[in-house]
Amino acid sequence: MNITVIGTGYVGLVSGLCLASLGHRVICVDKDENKIAKLKQDIIPIFEPGLKELLLEVKKQQKISFSTDLKLALNDAQAVFIAVGTPQDEDGSADLSYVLACAKEIAQYSNSYKLVITKSTVPVGTGFMVAEIIKKNNPNLDFDIASNPEFLREGNALSDFMNPDRIVVGTNNDRAKKLLKEIYEKFPEEKIVTTDITTSELIKYASNSFLATKISFINEMADLCEKTGGNIGELSRAIGLDSRIGGKFLNVGPGFGGSCFPKDIMAILNVAAEKKVELSLISSVIKSNKIRQEKMVEKIANYFGGNVAGKKIAILGLAFKANTDDIRYSPAILIVKKLAQLKASLKVSDFEAIENSKKELSEFSNIEFFEDVYAATKDADLIVIATEWNEYKKLDFAKIKTLVKSPKILDLRNILDAKNLEALGFDYNYIGRRQH
Ligand code: NAD
Numbered sequence: 001m002n003i004t005v006i007g008t009g010y011v012g013l014v015s016g017l018c019l020a021s022l023g024h025r026v027i028c029v030d031k032d033e034n035k036i037a038k039l040k041q042d043i044i045p046i047f048e049p050g051l052k053e054l055l056l057e058v059k060k061q062q063k064i065s066f067s068t069d070l071k072l073a074l075n076d077a078q079a080v081f082i083a084v085g086t087p088q089d090e091d092g093s094a095d096l097s098y099v100l101a102c103a104k105e106i107a108q109y110s111n112s113y114k115l116v117i118t119k120s121t122v123p124v125g126t127g128f129m130v131a132e133i134i135k136k137n138n139p140n141l142d143f144d145i146a147s148n149p150e151f152l153r154e155g156n157a158l159s160d161f162m163n164p165d166r167i168v169v170g171t172n173n174d175r176a177k178k179l180l181k182e183i184y185e186k187f188p189e190e191k192i193v194t195t196d197i198t199t200s201e202l203i204k205y206a207s208n209s210f211l212a213t214k215i216s217f218i219n220e221m222a223d224l225c226e227k228t229g230g231n232i233g234e235l236s237r238a239i240g241l242d243s244r245i246g247g248k249f250l251n252v253g254p255g256f257g258g259s260c261f262p263k264d265i266m267a268i269l270n271v272a273a274e275k276k277v278e279l280s281l282i283s284s285v286i287k288s289n290k291i292r293q294e295k296m297v298e299k300i301a302n303y304f305g306g307n308v309a310g311k312k313i314a315i316l317g318l319a320f321k322a323n324t325d326d327i328r329y330s331p332a333i334l335i336v337k338k339l340a341q342l343k344a345s346l347k348v349s350d351f352e353a354i355e356n357s358k359k360e361l362s363e364f365s366n367i368e369f370f371e372d373v374y375a376a377t378k379d380a381d382l383i384v385i386a387t388e389w390n391e392y393k394k395l396d397f398a399k400i401k402t403l404v405k406s407p408k409i410l411d412l413r414n415i416l417d418a419k420n421l422e423a424l425g426f427d428y429n430y431i432g433r434r435q436h
């Protein structure tokens, strides 16, 4: 099928490349000329494992092209995916301006049937708003709308797209349903969940809200372990072995971040408030996650009698999680900002997120950036692990011991080996460990 994907961010680019690898002819459109110019030169504008290889493969098969010209891209397209951002607005609601602008442009530039599929995460009712805009701007256009939310995770995006637990397809007629089934025909039929547009839109927010709740739950259990002496690792593993609970998304940490959970749970709360429905559980999750980052700063400050001013703190990890360069709502960045405001002397490092972080933290003169992890730890009074990069597990801690001023590590991701570090003479602390 000829498919146009609007937006070449994490979701649009991954979807476009994967749909091309499934055999469709895809044109990816973005209004960001810089991004499109890079993609035309085989440069991937984001860090996401495997994307470059896939781009080269589908390019060779002549299944993909990139453009800033939506009108041209829509000429032969039967299906159009909207995969643009839906950032958090000032009042906590989802900013739909990009999605609705796409709807208007699709209407203006289309002169043959289009299936308009919303892949962006959008509040319930958005699909019908898209339909209204298209009707208003091109009353004679034959089109259908559909909702097809995306569940991929950054850092694991290709594998998530190609091996999904389920593909949710929300339509309001058989023609749209048939076309979407055709788009995903290479996936096992039982993976495709067909539903109406409203339910499909709700499924996406419900999924993210549930996952965020799971994380907040285990983080609060870690707080309890810290006060009682319980072992959070064993607790997490044991409850996860109950198949009704499941072992995934029970890793403790500095709270959830990223471009999705924080904004999506605010957005669902906003929708519920509009409909006068109280989602008290979700409100609590938002509160719990906010407090979490404050607690992490407090934990760090406790090493220095509550005053971090002038203390040399090495922060390892800036991305909101491992395997991404994304720092949107990164707990690590929020913690760094707070410590910088409290006048700590910060040496920060990350494997992919340094460039993005430099821009985000440019207002602070007390933050130094290091590509080399070892250099970041030099003369440190404390090392904090803030992102769970696998590479941190393989560091030469004997060498680090010779570099630091004080051999203290606070692991906010519980990824390091306590026995090994303690044998080397480190004062090692992690989330859920009884405070001493
Ligand atoms: P992003 O910000 O990385 O990319 C969005 C892209 O859309 C940008 O390149 C922007 O230039 C482009 N764009 C905006 N308006 C445009 C227009 N009118 N025409 C052409 N291009 C336009 O966003 P993202 O992270 O890919 O997220 C997109 C949507 O998918 C959001 O709703 C998000 O909640 C959802 N989502 C994201 C993820 C994720 O892991 N990032 C996963 C699932 C769902």
Ligand code: UGA
Binding pocket: 121, 150, 151, 152, 153, 154, 155, 208, 211, 215, 248, 249, 250, 251, 252, 253, 254, 255, 256, 257, 258, 259, 260, 261, 320, 321, 322, 331
């Ligand atoms: C999340 C969902 O996992 C995807 O299914 C969804 O498509 C996406 O949001 C979205 O809607 O955009 P993502 O934000 O890429 O994906 O990252 P996650 O792996 O879910 O992690 C989110 C945050 O939770 C990170 O800060 C991570 O460190 C934290 N987390 C995750 C934990 O603290 N513990 C865990 O066990 C898992």
